[in-house]
Amino acid sequence: MATAERSAATSPVGSPLVVDLGELRSTDLPRVGGKAANLGELISAGLPVPGGFCVTTEAYARAAADVDTTDPGRARDLLRTVAVPDDIAAAITAAHRALGDVPVAVRSSATAEDLPTASFAGQQDTYLNIVGTEALLDAVRRCWASLWTDRAVAYRAELGIDDAEVRLAVVVQRMVDAQVAGVLFTADPVSGRRTRAVLDASPGLGEAVVSGMVNPDHLAVERGRVVDRRLGDKAVAVRALPGGGTERVELASGADACVTDRQALELAALGRRVERHFGVPQDIEWALDGAGAIWLTQARPITSLYPVPVSRDGALRAFVCVSLAQGLTRPITPMGLSAFGVIGGTAARLFGLPGPHTTDPVAPPPAFAAVGGRAFVDITAGLRSPVGRAAATRILGIMEARTGVVLRDLFADPAFAPVPRARWRAVRRVVPVLVRFRVPLVMLQAVASPTAARNRVAALGARAARVPASPPDATSTERVDRATQTLTTALHVFPRSAPAFAGGFLMRVVARRLAGDDLDDVTMDAVLRSLPNNVTTEMDLQLWALAQQVRADPTSAAALRDTADLAALAALFRAGTLPTALQNGLAGFLRRYGHRAVAEIDIGMPRWSEQPEHVLGALANYLRLDDPDAAPDARFAAGERVARQALADVVARVGRRSRWRARAVGFALGRVRELVGLREAPKDHLVRLIALARAELAAVGTELAEHELLDAPGDVFFLDLRAIRASIDGVDQRHLVAGRREEYARELRRRHIPRVLLSDGTEPEALARADVPDDGALIGTPASAGTVTAPARVVLDPVGARLEPGEVLVAPSTDPGWTPLFLTAGALVMEMGGANSHGAVVAREYGIPAVVGVPDATSRIETGARVTVDGAAGRVHLN
Structure with a gap:
């Protein structure tokens, strides 16, 4: 079919203005746009595509030569009525005549659409059943104009695509007399499963399905059979009119299926052929004509799918996003x-796991996977072990509660059934590590003497701070070696310091067991308020104290209040010319905390000592807080009083039943307060070592840029530890860096990241039904008790963010780099996290209500919306 159709319009071939679709390939994208190039590829693969031609971007450029596109609205109006140059009109007319003067579909084909990274689906216009030359020329003009619709301009802006670089071609194809039409996805766009094709179908032209005006039939095909079929009402159809154009027709009944199982399987098989040709899952528009023949009218990549992790053995595997x-x-x-x-x-070497990491210090363990610019870990072995199941769900229940829920749902999947003897293999790997670092003994020592435990942790931090940098005359190779060695030893911080706060968690369990119903979750939250010895809390309070020093100095306060440009303030700081109180105070703060950063576990992120803009913004934010009772230090002190009273109340209640139990509960809760705050220390030590390794690599980046092997010193962080050695050996890596920066920029725009991802692309959480309460509240994990009603402030990046005192901070997640915002927040809502994740702990310590693990909170809540956060119930009400 494709060959016969292709021969109908060969006369325009070779023209720079009009080109036959059958002659196009992906390399022609600059002159014909994504849609036309993809159709040409389908024809070349022998797939059934209606014949037609493409009016090239050269024709658009000629027609739009005198149109000022700096004003999109005016450009759109001018292009709708522009006179089509005579030679362009003649070429279009000749191509249409060669096609047989038949009714045609006229579709926009922009140079930035239907790409692997941007679909632009529906952003430009399509016109169906166009009859006659004059109507065809008018449809071409309207397609040109649609390049400048508000939605297309906004979409390009969101993707960072320069308007000046985009051109539009127009596809003209023979109309299919569609009896049934629809859309086929060769991968499930909801769950991400690559083995499942899904299709929507409805009578008439596909416009009814694509535009969403009809409830279509929905079918899913997997492994050669229809596995799901849901019939829609199909109450509306779009039909072609005899004289041109279309009409909307009301249908009497949609009770019968409009495609058979056999047709669904044929469509899925064609879809697989398209997918194999392009190498990625496809979004395909199709039609069935009166004879039952299938025609493909469009194909584009499904750009919303998350990349698939690679299975090491070809079997289904589960990955957790760490x-x-x-x-x-x-x-x-x-x-x-x-x-x-x-x-x-x-870590893998510590636990005796096999793999290339045993001999190569920069090799990741086999379970590690970098997918979509995020770090994933293959947790399949853990799911197949009773010990691994218990450990994973409990640890993730503390760190990221919803991930634990998703993993528990996988327990019933036969692919992850427990394996015999897996329990003992896990024990044999874990016990030697516990013995080597004397973890049980150190936990008991911490319970016996919290002061000694704190001193031990502080000594570990001091040791990390004293790790020497390379000498000034060190070679780049020596610096990379030093950075690698620093990272190699960094993990040892955890087993040496974590037992101290683990002792606090142990005492928490003991207290709950002994107190029973006299110690509920709300009371435990109160006991955990304003914990001492938390390095992150101490950092935030130090920053608040600095703000008060600045407030007391009019010149420094004016510098912060009157300068909106944080980069300019940072430049003054680096030059040493800020007002004295601000200059000296900030310098002192950065000497202690300059190794920290937003997203600080990423060695590629600048430290506060390098870019203090975030700290300066937080200080400016604090100066707007005028209520003494809302001051962070006052709130922290009030939290301490609440905690002491809650502890005393629990002891008193238990004492009514048993005096010895009361003493034991008081002892245990006292140890909880003295030890649990140390949970932030190991990460602080780790981040300090990461900062030291970063400094070594930054110095290498400077040298590589001086030798013109990189464009800028910071580009070194878009290499890896293998590629940087190649650069040192003289390999120009600028092309590699450019590609990685482009990919990184794309991933920065991705809003949804799967918590758990299977190797067939399935996101298990997407398959689970969300629990939506009758009152419409958003449900998450209770993290810090209390109720606050206030305006919301959605913050996706804390750098430069302004949070008015008392506003509800709504964030995707937080790390210590976010916590300066907590000091003025009225409450916290996070998409990620568990009851003992970083954000939850800090919120409790500051006494602000918090709900974490709220799916899609940053998209379902708008800035300025008034919300009620019930931290005890784990509910967020949209008022």
Whole structure:
């Protein structure tokens, strides 16, 4: 069919203005746009495509030569009525005549659409059943004009595509007398499953399905059979009119299916052929004509799918996103992922796991996977082990509660059934590590003497701070070696310091067991208010104290209040010319905390000592807080009083039943307060070591840029530890960096990251039905008790964010770099996290209500909307 159709319009071939579709390939995209290039590829693969031609971007450029496109609205109006140059009109007319003067579909084909990274679906216009030359020329003009619709301009702006670089071609195809039409996805766009094709179908032209005006039949095909069929009412059809144009027809009944199982299987098989040709899952528009023949009218990549992790053995495997578990939704730089691999390889060696990491210090363990710029870990072995199941769900229940829920749902999947003897393999790997680092003994020592435990943790931090940098005359190779060695030893911080706060969690369990119903969740939240010895809380309070020093100095306060440009303030700081109180105070703060950053576990992210803009913004934010009772230090002190009273009340209640139990509960809760705050210390030590390794690599970047092997020193963080050695050996890596920066920029725009991802592309959470209460409240995990009603402030990036005192902070997730915002927040809502994740702990310590693990909170809540946060119930009400 494709060959016969292709021969009908060969006369325009070779013209720079009109080109036959059958002659086009993907390399022609600049002159014919994505839609036309894809249709040409389909024809070349022998797939059934209606014949036609393309009016090239050269024709558009000629027609729009005198149109001022800096004003999109005016450009759109002018192009709708522009006179089509005579030679262009003649070429279109000749091509249409060669096609047989038949009714045609006229579709826009922009140079930035139907690409693997941007579909632009529906952003430009399509006109169906166009009859006659004059109507065809008018439809071409209207397609040209649609390049400048508000929606198309906004979409390009969102994707960072320059308007000046976009051109429009127009596809003209023979109309299919469609009895049934619809859309086929060769991968399930909801769950991401690559083995399942889904299609929507409805009588008439496909416009009814594409535009959403009809409830179509929905079918799913997997492994050669229809596995799901849901019939829509199909109450509306779009039909072609004899004289041109279309009409909307009301249908009497949609009770019968409009495609058979056999037709669905044929469509799915054609879809697989299209997918194999392009190499990625496809979004395909199709039609069935009166004879039952299938025609493909359009194909584009499905750009919304998350990339698929690679299964090492071809079997179905489960991956957990550890980036999210660490409170990081943004992508990680390539060097950051490489550092993750080094740290992961160290962990794998500790537990005696086999793999290339055993001999290569920069090799990640086999379970590590970088997918979509995020760090994932293959947790299949854990799911197949009773010990692994218990450990994973409990740990993730603390760090990222919804991930734990998703994993529990996978327990019933036969692909992850427990394996015999897996329990003992896990025990044999874990016990030697516990013995080597004396974890049980250190936990008991911490319970016996919290002061000694704090001193031990502080000594570990001091040791990390004293790790020497390379000498000034060190070679780049020596600096890379030093950075690698620092990362290799960084993980050892955790087993040496974590037992101290683990002792606090142990005492928490003991207290709950002994107190029973006298210690409920709300009371425990109160006991955990304003914990001492938390390095993050101490950092935030130090920043608040600095703000008060600045407030007391009129010149410094004026500098912060009157200068909106944080970069300009940072430049003054680096030059040493800020007002004295602000200059000296900020310098002192950065000496202690300059190793921290937003997204600080990514070695590629600048530290506060390098870019203090975020700290300056937080200080400016604090100066707007005038209520003394809302001051962070006052709230922290009030939290301490609440905690002491809650502890005393619990002891008193237990004492009515048993005096010895009361003493034991009081002892246990006292140890909880003294030890649990240390939970932030290991990460602080780790981040300090990451900052030291970053400094070494930054120095290498400077040298590579001086030798013109990189464009800028910061480009070094878009290499990895292998590629940087190649650069040192003289390999020009600028092309590699450019590609990685482009990919990183794309991933920064991705808003949804799967918590758990299977190797067939399935996102298990997407298959689970969301629990939506009758009152419309958003449901998450209770994290900090209390109720606040206030305007919401959605913040996706804390750098430069302004949070008015008392507003509800709504964030995708948080790490210590976010916590300066907590000091003025009235409440916290996070998409990620568990009851003991970083954000939850800090919110409790500051005494602000918090609900974490709220799906899609940043898209379902708008800035300025008034919300009620019930931290005890884990509910967020939209008022």
